[in-house]
Amino acid sequence: MKKSTLVIICLLILPVAVYAIDLSFGFQAGLRTVSDSAIKDVYDNGPCYFPYAAINLFKGFTVGAGYEFGYSREGTIGLFREKTTLEVTGVQAFVGYQYSVSMVTPYVLIGFGSFSYTQTVESEAAQTVDAKKSTFFVAGGVKIYPMKNVYISAEVKYVPLKVKPIEDEVDLGGLRLMGGLGFTFGF
Amino acid sequence: MPENFKVADFFEAVFRKREVNMKRNIYLFVAAAFFISFLGSLAWAEGCAIIVNSRSMSISIIEYTCPGYLFRNFSTKVYGPFLAGSLGTPGDQLLDAAGIPDSNYVLVSNFGQHKVYRIDISDPTNPTLAGSLDLGTFGPEDIAVSPNGQFAVISNGGMVNRIAFIDLSSFSSYGLYTLTSPNGYANAVAIGEDNSTIVLCDYSNSRIIYGRVNATLSGLVSESTLPTNNYPINVSISPDGATALVACTGSSVSVFQITAPGTLNFGIVRDVKGFHDIPQSIAFNYENGDYAYVVCNTPPSSLTTLSMLQVAGPGNVSMKKERAATLFGYGGGSYYGVDAVVAPCSSFLIASNPSSSLDSRNRVTSILVDPNVYPEPRFFPTSFDETLYDAKGIALFSWNIFAPLNAALVRLTNNYIFYKEYINSLTWQANPKNLDSISKYRVYRKAKGADDSTYLQLAEVDASVFQYRDRGLKKNANYTYEIRAVNKRGLEGAPVEVSNVVVMRRAI
Numbered sequence: 001m002k003k004s005t006l007v008i009i010c011l012l013i014l015p016v017a018v019y020a021i022d023l024s025f026g027f028q029a030g031l032r033t034v035s036d037s038a039i040k041d042v043y044d045n046g047p048c049y050f051p052y053a054a055i056n057l058f059k060g061f062t063v064g065a066g067y068e069f070g071y072s073r074e075g076t077i078g079l080f081r082e083k084t085t086l087e088v089t090g091v092q093a094f095v096g097y098q099y100s101v102s103m104v105t106p107y108v109l110i111g112f113g114s115f116s117y118t119q120t121v122e123s124e125a126a127q128t129v130d131a132k133k134s135t136f137f138v139a140g141g142v143k144i145y146p147m148k149n150v151y152i153s154a155e156v157k158y159v160p161l162k163v164k165p166i167e168d169e170v171d172l173g174g175l176r177l178m179g180g181l182g183f184t185f186g187f
Numbered sequence: 188m189p190e191n192f193k194v195a196d197f198f199e200a201v202f203r204k205r206e207v208n209m210k211r212n213i214y215l216f217v218a219a220a221f222f223i224s225f226l227g228s229l230a231w232a233e234g235c236a237i238i239v240n241s242r243s244m245s246i247s248i249i250e251y252t253c254p255g256y257l258f259r260n261f262s263t264k265v266y267g268p269f270l271a272g273s274l275g276t277p278g279d280q281l282l283d284a285a286g287i288p289d290s291n292y293v294l295v296s297n298f299g300q301h302k303v304y305r306i307d308i309s310d311p312t313n314p315t316l317a318g319s320l321d322l323g324t325f326g327p328e329d330i331a332v333s334p335n336g337q338f339a340v341i342s343n344g345g346m347v348n349r350i351a352f353i354d355l356s357s358f359s360s361y362g363l364y365t366l367t368s369p370n371g372y373a374n375a376v377a378i379g380e381d382n383s384t385i386v387l388c389d390y391s392n393s394r395i396i397y398g399r400v401n402a403t404l405s406g407l408v409s410e411s412t413l414p415t416n417n418y419p420i421n422v423s424i425s426p427d428g429a430t431a432l433v434a435c436t437g438s439s440v441s442v443f444q445i446t447a448p449g450t451l452n453f454g455i456v457r458d459v460k461g462f463h464d465i466p467q468s469i470a471f472n473y474e475n476g477d478y479a480y481v482v483c484n485t486p487p488s489s490l491t492t493l494s495m496l497q498v499a500g501p502g503n504v505s506m507k508k509e510r511a512a513t514l515f516g517y518g519g520g521s522y523y524g525v526d527a528v529v530a531p532c533s534s535f536l537i538a539s540n541p542s543s544s545l546d547s548r549n550r551v552t553s554i555l556v557d558p559n560v561y562p563e564p565r566f567f568p569t570s571f572d573e574t575l576y577d578a579k580g581i582a583l584f585s586w587n588i589f590a591p592l593n594a595a596l597v598r599l600t601n602n603y604i605f606y607k608e609y610i611n612s613l614t615w616q617a618n619p620k621n622l623d624s625i626s627k628y629r630v631y632r633k634a635k636g637a638d639d640s641t642y643l644q645l646a647e648v649d650a651s652v653f654q655y656r657d658r659g660l661k662k663n664a665n666y667t668y669e670i671r672a673v674n675k676r677g678l679e680g681a682p683v684e685v686s687n688v689v690v691m692r693r694a695i
Contacts (some may be wrong), residue, residue, distance in 0.1 A: 038604045078601045078608070119605055125658035129605045166606040 022056035023185045024064070028155060030178030032071045032088075036171040043073035043086045048176050054096075056184070062096040062107065068115075068176075083122040088172055090115035090159075092137070103146070109139040115161055117172055131165040135173070143182065153180045235311065236529055236537050237284040237293050238267075238551060239580040244281055245271035246295060247551075247574055248311045253532035254555060261535055263553055265573040266311045273316045275300045283525050283580030285330040285339065287355055291587055291622050292317060294339060294353075296327035296580070303327050303341065303351075305358050308584065309624030310675050317622075318358050322351050325363055329375040329421075329524035330580075333382045338404040344524050345374035345390040352405045361405035368396050368412050375421045375524030380428030383448040388419035388433060388524065395419060395433060395441075399449025409449050415441040416458050421468045421524055425476040429501035430454065432479055434466035436521075440481060444502035454502030461506050464492050467541040468527035471498070473583060475533060478507065478558060482528045482538050484519050491516030491540060493528070493554065495564060507558075512566035514552040518544015525580045534558060539578035549576040588680025591615035591628065591653075591670050596685040599656075609660040613685060615653050615670050624674045625650045632657065635665040635686050642669055 032048035052066025094111030141155030161173035247267035279299030291309035328344035352361035374390035398407035417437025442454030464483030520543035527541035550570035667686035
């Protein structure tokens, strides 16, 4: 399901790209919050990075893909305060709409991501959690073009990510509050 | 019948099979023989004897295993001498020892300094002095400890008309009890299995003084006397508490029946006679009391001998074998009342030297007894070369390894967010009776309700650790645990068992 969804999105992007007007590359960095209070207590919010590529189609429509990483947190967990780590990464594809008003271009996105998460605990009694889950997400932001092909961006993204790898359901989702820099190349 | 069937082939096959079966049976027989030999070689009981070295003012410990049933091998190991310099000065004379049941203490009497020492022997390689008790003008000699370990009675070798009572829980004196029997003298003392009957040898008056210990464990009630043969010197009460035997230097053993606490009558056989030598000390076979052994001095030849009595029932005693063995003891005279022989099992005994001689050839003797050999029992004495020449009092002692106290199990839930770990957290406390003898604790586990034979060792923790967490359990897993202390000699003690989940606690 997850893989096939990504393939479909890519196939949709490919023919449209033939008629592409602009190609953008960008890098965003910011804060990733976590919704689950237990996760927050142990691992807390953390940094998040998102390099991406997007094709700006006709009439402000955009499609793109990127890779989210950087949320790799350490903490102590359980009755015996054992050392633990949690890492969440995700491959994401999205479609969006942007509307340019002078130097400012606000935009909204909807996407689909495949997230991998790994929890380790330094205890012989613990087991390593290593699993994946796919989910939709939404985002909105604004690009500001101080130069013709260069923009800075600010974005808020919300990813709902409820997982149950073993026995308990945990919400690994949360907000991403990110800012970044991008380049647009026109063809 | 098949076409290719041949009668000759059929019989050949039958015989071949029989040959194979015969070979298999031979192998099985040889394997069974080895297995039985192995079982026979196993010793079935163990303990130790405490030896008091009179002049060098020290103690030695003999660790033993009783002979196996099929192969009559046994083993002994001597530790010591220990505590020389801590138990008085040479010339004071240490005379007798007695183990305190349900503890790891022994008592030792110092006649010259009028003291009784309490010694912790939980570690046989390092006994330590755990207190001394000054009895004033009373010179302690023979010590008897009640089977329940609550009190001790001490005689002074017949030199005064008093005996000392000691509270063993606090190791303090109840004071000296003055015998009410006219001109009574306490030479040797024994306490019955009922923890109440006390029998004293009155050497000077050729009689026993007996009675029941009073409510405060400090004296006798219904104090009475019965005559013995000439000059009773040592007394022993059978393990069933029904027979008292008194070694008399008038070359006999007087026999008494204990019919009720503090009540004695003459035995069915009143005196066992026929001794060529002079009885000095007597002890029942501790295992079942079917035999008694008498250590005798032979003043003309200066040899120490051993005789064997048969105990057919309460008060029914006869000579089984006189001069059954010659011991490694030389010299006449004696320390009155000192217990000089112990018989921990029916076929094994240890004897020290009851004489006052300091002959350098003196040794403690271990004796293997084969009591059921026709026409009479066989005795195989061996000397302990490591033991000092001045060994006098001897007492049996079993090391006790007491179960840990206040064991508890708490079920914990450890939240790893994505899943939970279930933990049985065990806690316990050191048993102070074990003193400093414990080297570690072992934790065993079985499924709750399963047979005890399914217990498997789960962990071993240091003696300073009093908890263990059985981690990574399934939610519905229920177990029962045993916790056992292990002493410094590697012996495992009695278990304490826990299985009830008392508290549920959850934490992140």
